[in-house]
Amino acid sequence: DAGVIQSPRHEVTEMGQEVTLRCKPISGHDYLFWYRQTMMRGLELLIYFNNNVPIDDSGMPEDRFSAKMPNASFSTLKIQPSEPRDSAVYFCASSSTGRDTEAFFGQGTRLTVV
Amino acid sequence: GQQLNQSPQSMFIQEGEDVSMNCTSSSIFNTWLWYKQDPGEGPVLLIALYKAGELTSNGRLTAQFGITRKDSFLNISASIPSDVGIYFCAGQRSNDYKLSFGAGTTVTVRA
Numbered sequence: 164d165a166g167v168i169q170s171p172r173h174e175v176t177e178m179g180q181e182v183t184l185r186c187k188p189i190s191g192h193d194y195l196f197w198y199r200q201t202m203m204r205g206l207e208l209l210i211y212f213n214n215n216v217p218i219d220d221s222g223m224p225e226d227r228f229s230a231k232m233p234n235a236s237f238s239t240l241k242i243q244p245s246e247p248r249d250s251a252v253y254f255c256a257s258s259s260t261g262r263d264t265e266a267f268f269g270q271g272t273r274l275t276v277v
Numbered sequence: 278g279q280q281l282n283q284s285p286q287s288m289f290i291q292e293g294e295d296v297s298m299n300c301t302s303s304s305i306f307n308t309w310l311w312y313k314q315d316p317g318e319g320p321v322l323l324i325a326l327y328k329a330g331e332l333t334s335n336g337r338l339t340a341q342f343g344i345t346r347k348d349s350f351l352n353i354s355a356s357i358p359s360d361v362g363i364y365f366c367a368g369q370r371s372n373d374y375k376l377s378f379g380a381g382t383t384v385t386v387r388a
Contacts, residue, residue: 167319194374196375196376205378205379205380205381206320206365206378208375208376211374211375213374218373219373219375254319254320256319258374260374264308264369264374265308265310265322265325266310266322266367266374266376267322268312268319268320268321269319270317270318270319271318271319273317
């Protein structure tokens with residue numbers, strides 16, 4: 164299995180622009196998580212899906228952030244408009260229902276908003 | 278998610294030494310996980326613990342799920358240079374699948 168795949172690996176954008184981050188979870192996993200990592204706040208859960216349905220979005224910072232999961236193999240995290248304080252590494256992770264529920268992470272997208 | 282209290286925050290160790298780190302929480306978790314993150318990469322799962330009191334090994338790594346279900350520790354024996362990185366603990370409850378992470382322990386090994 165290729166693992167969780169995220170794209171792009173790096174994104175540099177100007178303040179005010181729309182940014183879309185993409186994730187392909189591990190095949191067969193029914194949970195998908197979006198995390199943000201910063202030096203100040205560590206790893207924060209933004210939102211997670213179960214069977215393509217958003218379950219908890221309480222970690223989404225504000226209305227500028229939105230996430231979708233149109234099917235079991237694809238999810239997006241969108242920031243519109245982006246701001247410099249959104250600069251961080253964004254991780255996608257997936258897991259499956261059952262005994263072994265550990266989450267597997269992608270390599271992340273390093274976002275820089277200038 | 279709720280932050281776990283992970284310590285130490287960082288450590289400098291001599292190659293060959295053993296390393297210990299731990300996590301505590303004010304609430305109960307049903308699963309404890311330990312991850313390692315290398316620079317520029319995502320966290321990689323090292324050990325998963327599913328039962329209170331469970332002691333699990335993975336090569337030079339040993340982790341235990343505390344009896345109270347509010348703590349866990351990770352030991353690395355005979356450290357080597359490639360053990361450098363940030364180690365995270367994570368807890369998971371049975372009623373949802375999201376993970377709460379500790380702040381991480383940064384390990385630096387002196388050759």
